[in-house]
Amino acid sequence: MKNFRVIHRLSRRVRLVAPALVKQPERCYILEILLRKHPAVADVRSVPEIGSVTLHYRSAQLGEERLLAVVDAVIGNIAAAPPPRANAAVPPAPSFSGVPDGPAQECNAAVEGMSCASCALLIEMKLQRDPRVESAAVNYAAQTVTVKGHLSREELFASVQQLGYEARPMDTLAQRRLLVEREKARLETAKKRLLQAAWLTAPVMVSGMLMHRSPALRLMELALSTVVVFGSGGDIFRKAWALAKQREANMDTLISMGAGAAYLYSLPGVARMHHHVYFESAAAIVAFVLGGRYMEERAKGKASEAIRKLIELQPETAIRVTAAGDETVAIDTVVVGDRLRVRPGDKVPSDGVVEEGASSLDESMLTGESLPVAKGVGDAVIGGxxxxxxxxxxxVTAVGGDTVLSGIVKLVDHAQGAKLPVQKLADRISARFVPAVAGIGALTLAGWLMAGHPASRALAHAVAVLLIACPCALGLATPTAIMVGTGQAARRGIYIRNGEALETAAKLDTLVFDKTGTITEGKPVVTDFLAVGMRDEQAMLALVAGVEAHSEHFLARAINTWCRARGVPPAPTFDFEAWPGRGVRARHDDGEILVGNAALLAAAGIDCSAQQDQALAWAEQGKTPVFVAIDGAIAALFAVADRPREGAREAIALLHRLGLKTVMATGDVEAAARHIAREVGIDEVIARATPADKLELIRKLQTQGHKVGMIGDGINDAPALAAADVGFAIGGGADIAVESADITLVGGDIARVAGGIDLSRRTMQIIRQNLFWALGYNVISIPVAAAGRLNPMIAAAAMAMSSVSVVTNSLRLQRK
Structure with missing residues (x-):
C-alpha cells in the first residue's frame, strides 16, 4: 500500500501508520467518519500525534487485503484534498490525552491481582491494542508490566485497572520495598483464607461421604460451602465478573464456572432430598485452588528472593552530618552533596566518596567477592x-534511581521480565486456552447427556474438565526459571542484561578473550628499561611521562607510574592522538614523540630493527615491549609485564570441560601473547589485533557457524562485545551496567564466565522440562477428565499442584 505501512496484525485487527495523517487531527477525524460507514469495519481509532490508525473489521464481510485497499484509497483522497481553512468549523478529532511528542518511552509497573498466566496475557493484549503502545510485556511470575510507547504512567495504570487489577509504581528502591511489604501482607491474607476454607470444608466433605444426609446436614453444607465459595473464594468470582464485563476470560472464569455450577446445581437439593448435591465439591474446589495458589505464591517468593535481598540492602535511615551535629534522617530525604556518617556494621546509605576515616566494606552481595575491600579518603563507596x-x-554522589544498587535492581528486573522466543509457543496456547477449555467442557456436558447419563454425572465430568485444565503451568514454565536463573547469577556477581542473553549463552561454542585486564590482572608494571642514543635521559622520560599522561591505556598507566616513582615530572605536550592497537603520538616544543609498538613506528617510517632482538627476548618472557621515538629516532625501550589473573588457568580448564573453544585476541606482540596463552591454556592466539581486527574475528567466526562470546573490558572492546552473540564485560562494582555487554562479571574472576554459561544451560534445561510437563499435563488430563475418570475435587487438586510443580522444578536452580 502506497499511503500507509502496516505495523501490527492480530485476529480481525490491523494497525497502520500513514505519513499523511501525522499531526493532522482533521484528516484523522474525516478518515474515522468515512471508515465507520463501511459495513466491514467494526471500529476504528486514530492517534493524530503519530499518524496511527487501528482498524477492527468483520472477517465475514470483506477480506483484509481488499479492505486495506479501500483504506489506502480513502487515505490517498484525504491527503490529496486541500487542508481545511483556518476558520472552518471542524469538530474536535478523537485523540488520546497526554500523548507526548518525541521518542517512545519505557514505563514499568508492578501488577497486583494476577492469578494465572491468562491474566498476564489479557493485560498484555489490552495494552497492545492501544495504538500509542509499541510493545507491551507482562510477566506473570514477576508480576510486572513493561510498556514502550507514548503512554503516560497514569494511562498505563488506568488501562490495567479497567481489567480489575492494580498497577503500582516500582521506580525507586523505596517503592520496591513497599511492594515487598505488600507482597508479604498478601501472602499472609492468602494463608488466612486458605485456613478458613480448609476448616469449613472439612465438615462439608465428611457430611458428603454419608450415604443418607438429613435436611439439617444439607443446610449445614449449604451454609459452610457458601462461606467458602463466596467468602474465602470471593476474589475468584469478583475477578471473573470484572473480566466478563470486559468480555474477557481467564482461569478465574473456569474456576468460577466449575465451583459455581456445582453450587447452583446443589441448591434445589436442600429442599428436595432425592436431588443430588455437590456442596462438598464446590467447597473443595475453592479450598484446593486457594491451597495451590498459596503454595505457588510462596514458591514464587523464593524464586524472586535474590532481587528482594538486593532491595533490602538499602537502609531505611542515614546519619546526616550537619553544623549542628549528627541527625538521623529517612533515606528518601538524602540528597547529593550531603555528608553522612557510617558507623561500624552499618549499611552504606548511598553512593559516595569517603572524606574522613577508613574502613573495609563487604561488597559480596553486589560483586560476589567474599573478601572485604579496604576504603580510605578519596575512595568511592557503593550504597548497600x-x-x-x-x-x-x-x-553523597548519587541518590534514588541513580545509585549503583538501583541500577542493579533495574538490570535484574529487566532480565527477569524478559520473554524468550521459546515462550512464544506457550503464549499462543495460553491465549486460546480458556475459551477452548470452556468449549470442551460444554461438549463434555452435552456428550454425556446425549449418551443418556444423569445430569448430575454429566455436570460432574464437565466441571472436572473446567478445573483440571491449567494455563498457569504454561505461563510459569519460562519466567520462573528465568527469575531463579538470573537471581542466582546476580548473587554470584554475574549480571545478565536481558533474557535473550541467558538463552544464547547456553548455545555458545567459542569464546574470544581480550588479554590485558581480562586474562591478566590489568595491573602491568615496568620490568625493564633501555635508553637508546645520547639523549638526556631525564628530559626524554619527562616527554614520555607527558604524552602517557593523556592516555588511559593499561600500559600507559604502568609507564607513568614508573616515571613518577623516579621523580620525573611530565613535560608539556600537545596535539595528542591515540592509535588503537598501536600506541600514541603527540607534539612537544621541538618536534614529535611516539610511544607504542613496532607497528606504530613502522607507520611513521622509523626504523627499529636494531632493537628487535631485545624486544623479541622480552616478548618471549611474556613481557610487552614498548618503543619510544622522539623526532624520528628511537630513544628508548620499555618492557611491561602483567601477570595472569589468579585462577585464570583453572577458569580456562572449566570452559574446556564445558566443550568451549578459547581464543585470545590482543594488540600485544605475538611472542608475549603466546607466552600468556600457554601459561593459562588458551587454545588459539590472535596477536597485534586492533579493535577493528577483533570485530572482524567475531564476524568471521560467526560466518563459520559458531556461536561466539566475547570477554573484554567493555570500553576498548565495545565493538566486539556488541557484535558477539553474547558480550561479557569484566567490571568493578560501579561498572555493573556496562552498556556494550550482555553480561557483566563483577570482581574480575573469569571463572564466572564458566559459571554463567553453565547456569544458562541448566536454566534452559529447566525451561524445557517445565514446558514438557505443562503441555503434557494438559494434553493428558483434559481427555481423562472428559472421559469421566476424574472427580471434580481431584481435578481441582491436580490443577493446583501443576503450577506448584513447575515453580518447584525451577527452584532446583538454587541448589548449585
Whole structure:
C-alpha cells in the first residue's frame, strides 16, 4: 500500500501508520467518519500525534487485503484534498490525552491481582491494542508490566485497572520495598483464607461421604460451602465478573464456572432430598485452588528472593552530618552533596566518596567477592555495602534511581521480565486456552447427556474438565526459571542484561578473550628499561611521562607510574592522538614523540630493527615491549609485564570441560601473547589485533557457524562485545551496567564466565522440562477428565499442584 505501512496484525485487527495523517487531527477525524460507514469495519481509532490508525473489521464481510485497499484509497483522497481553512468549523478529532511528542518511552509497573498466566496475557493484549503502545510485556511470575510507547504512567495504570487489577509504581528502591511489604501482607491474607476454607470444608466433605444426609446436614453444607465459595473464594468470582464485563476470560472464569455450577446445581437439593448435591465439591474446589495458589505464591517468593535481598540492602535511615551535629534522617530525604556518617556494621546509605576515616566494606552481595575491600579518603563507596570495623564520613554522589544498587535492581528486573522466543509457543496456547477449555467442557456436558447419563454425572465430568485444565503451568514454565536463573547469577556477581542473553549463552561454542585486564590482572608494571642514543635521559622520560599522561591505556598507566616513582615530572605536550592497537603520538616544543609498538613506528617510517632482538627476548618472557621515538629516532625501550589473573588457568580448564573453544585476541606482540596463552591454556592466539581486527574475528567466526562470546573490558572492546552473540564485560562494582555487554562479571574472576554459561544451560534445561510437563499435563488430563475418570475435587487438586510443580522444578536452580 502506497499511503500507509502496516505495523501490527492480530485476529480481525490491523494497525497502520500513514505519513499523511501525522499531526493532522482533521484528516484523522474525516478518515474515522468515512471508515465507520463501511459495513466491514467494526471500529476504528486514530492517534493524530503519530499518524496511527487501528482498524477492527468483520472477517465475514470483506477480506483484509481488499479492505486495506479501500483504506489506502480513502487515505490517498484525504491527503490529496486541500487542508481545511483556518476558520472552518471542524469538530474536535478523537485523540488520546497526554500523548507526548518525541521518542517512545519505557514505563514499568508492578501488577497486583494476577492469578494465572491468562491474566498476564489479557493485560498484555489490552495494552497492545492501544495504538500509542509499541510493545507491551507482562510477566506473570514477576508480576510486572513493561510498556514502550507514548503512554503516560497514569494511562498505563488506568488501562490495567479497567481489567480489575492494580498497577503500582516500582521506580525507586523505596517503592520496591513497599511492594515487598505488600507482597508479604498478601501472602499472609492468602494463608488466612486458605485456613478458613480448609476448616469449613472439612465438615462439608465428611457430611458428603454419608450415604443418607438429613435436611439439617444439607443446610449445614449449604451454609459452610457458601462461606467458602463466596467468602474465602470471593476474589475468584469478583475477578471473573470484572473480566466478563470486559468480555474477557481467564482461569478465574473456569474456576468460577466449575465451583459455581456445582453450587447452583446443589441448591434445589436442600429442599428436595432425592436431588443430588455437590456442596462438598464446590467447597473443595475453592479450598484446593486457594491451597495451590498459596503454595505457588510462596514458591514464587523464593524464586524472586535474590532481587528482594538486593532491595533490602538499602537502609531505611542515614546519619546526616550537619553544623549542628549528627541527625538521623529517612533515606528518601538524602540528597547529593550531603555528608553522612557510617558507623561500624552499618549499611552504606548511598553512593559516595569517603572524606574522613577508613574502613573495609563487604561488597559480596553486589560483586560476589567474599573478601572485604579496604576504603580510605578519596575512595568511592557503593550504597548497600556493609561496613566493617572502621567508621568514616562520606559525601553523597548519587541518590534514588541513580545509585549503583538501583541500577542493579533495574538490570535484574529487566532480565527477569524478559520473554524468550521459546515462550512464544506457550503464549499462543495460553491465549486460546480458556475459551477452548470452556468449549470442551460444554461438549463434555452435552456428550454425556446425549449418551443418556444423569445430569448430575454429566455436570460432574464437565466441571472436572473446567478445573483440571491449567494455563498457569504454561505461563510459569519460562519466567520462573528465568527469575531463579538470573537471581542466582546476580548473587554470584554475574549480571545478565536481558533474557535473550541467558538463552544464547547456553548455545555458545567459542569464546574470544581480550588479554590485558581480562586474562591478566590489568595491573602491568615496568620490568625493564633501555635508553637508546645520547639523549638526556631525564628530559626524554619527562616527554614520555607527558604524552602517557593523556592516555588511559593499561600500559600507559604502568609507564607513568614508573616515571613518577623516579621523580620525573611530565613535560608539556600537545596535539595528542591515540592509535588503537598501536600506541600514541603527540607534539612537544621541538618536534614529535611516539610511544607504542613496532607497528606504530613502522607507520611513521622509523626504523627499529636494531632493537628487535631485545624486544623479541622480552616478548618471549611474556613481557610487552614498548618503543619510544622522539623526532624520528628511537630513544628508548620499555618492557611491561602483567601477570595472569589468579585462577585464570583453572577458569580456562572449566570452559574446556564445558566443550568451549578459547581464543585470545590482543594488540600485544605475538611472542608475549603466546607466552600468556600457554601459561593459562588458551587454545588459539590472535596477536597485534586492533579493535577493528577483533570485530572482524567475531564476524568471521560467526560466518563459520559458531556461536561466539566475547570477554573484554567493555570500553576498548565495545565493538566486539556488541557484535558477539553474547558480550561479557569484566567490571568493578560501579561498572555493573556496562552498556556494550550482555553480561557483566563483577570482581574480575573469569571463572564466572564458566559459571554463567553453565547456569544458562541448566536454566534452559529447566525451561524445557517445565514446558514438557505443562503441555503434557494438559494434553493428558483434559481427555481423562472428559472421559469421566476424574472427580471434580481431584481435578481441582491436580490443577493446583501443576503450577506448584513447575515453580518447584525451577527452584532446583538454587541448589548449585
Amino acid at each position: 555495602c556493609i561496613n566493617g570495623n572502621g567508621a568514616f564520613v562520606m559525601r
